[in-house]
Structures are given as C-alpha cells and as structure tokens.
Amino acid sequence: MFRIVAEPIVPADLERVVRAGDGGVVTFLGIVRGRAHDGAAVRSLWYEAYEAMALAEFERIEAEARERFGDVRLAIVHRVGEVAVGEISVAVLAAAAHRAEAFLACRYAIDELKLRAAIWKQERYAAGGAAWSETHG
C-alpha cells in the first residue's frame, strides 16, 4: 500500500498490509516539529511530490527490503500540501513474521525514502518566510 495523500494520515489504514502469520508489525510516524534545526519556530511544512516517481521509488524500496530482510511487507503513506506542527507527514509500516525483520525493514524504508523519493519539503516559519530543505545523509 503506497500512497501520496493530501488529507491527514490515519496510521491504522496502513495495517491492511498485515497478513496472517505476521508476528511483528512496526510503524514509524514522522511528525512535523515546531522547531527547525537552527531553532527557528516553524509554523508548518509544505510538501510536494512527483507522485508517479515517488510511488515507483516506494515500490523499489519494498523490493530491496525483501531482498535484505526476507518476507516483509511495507505500507508507506506520505502527505503533500501544508502540514501543521504536530501532524503526521509520513507513515511507514513494516510487517514480518518476527519483530527483528520488521524493525529493520521499517528503518530501512524511512531512511531510503528520505534520501531518494521525489518529495520536497519547505519549512514555513512562524516569523514569516520559508526555505526549502533537503536531506543530508
């Protein structure tokens, strides 16, 4: 289940990828922080995506997670548009027979998504102004 959505993310929706036999399910939620790395007060984040490429990247990340960690299932939902402080910008769920593989796959998916998916983020500051940010390592 891979989606780019303009509406608030409902984490429970990702659980539909869980199958009988999955004994470990790990969910990561990315939440918009009220402070930028330099301490500036953030009002909201603006996200935009090249949806076709972003979804194709999510699929590649899942295929790679299966090569690395075995029989795992991923669900990834990323929000676009304006996302207020405290709201979920991204949700990643990994399901596997055992917790170890589920933790590894979830960590792998969020790290790779931030580096590779065609998604962009702009910090909008409480004091006015905005800046595009990019992932560093």
Added chain:
Amino acid sequence: MKIRVLAFARLRELLDGPDRILELAEGERVRDAWEALVRTQPALEEERASTRVARNGALVAFDVSLADGDELALLPPVGGG
C-alpha cells in the same frame, strides 16, 4: 515537437508555475530543452549541477534525445519525510 516540462520545489518557483509546454525541433535533446528554459529564466543555470532530470518518470542524462509528447521533470535535491 512539443514536450511538457514539470518542475518541483524551488525549480517550480524559479520557473514560475507547475508546468509548461516547450516547442523543440525534431531530434533535440534534454540539454536543448534545458537551454531553452535557461533563455527564459537565466537564474536556472546556477541550479544545473544539483538538478536531476526525468523523462517520462525515469532519470536520464542531458544527452538523451526527446520525442514529441515527452514529459520532462526537473528535480532539485529531494527531502521528504
């Protein structure tokens, strides 16, 4: 031939809009499309080193040929999550 240009994030802002149609000669390449865009917005040239380009959803080099109806996307460094 006509191609559709998509730009995202700061490149979208620089080009002042989400997409545009470019009129190119047959056989022209990604590089020619880029140069046509730079003629309309010279500040774009400074972004070249950090920009990746996708043709119909797949990353391509600047020397790849374009075809009528192609969708060319200009991608600045990503940063979702």
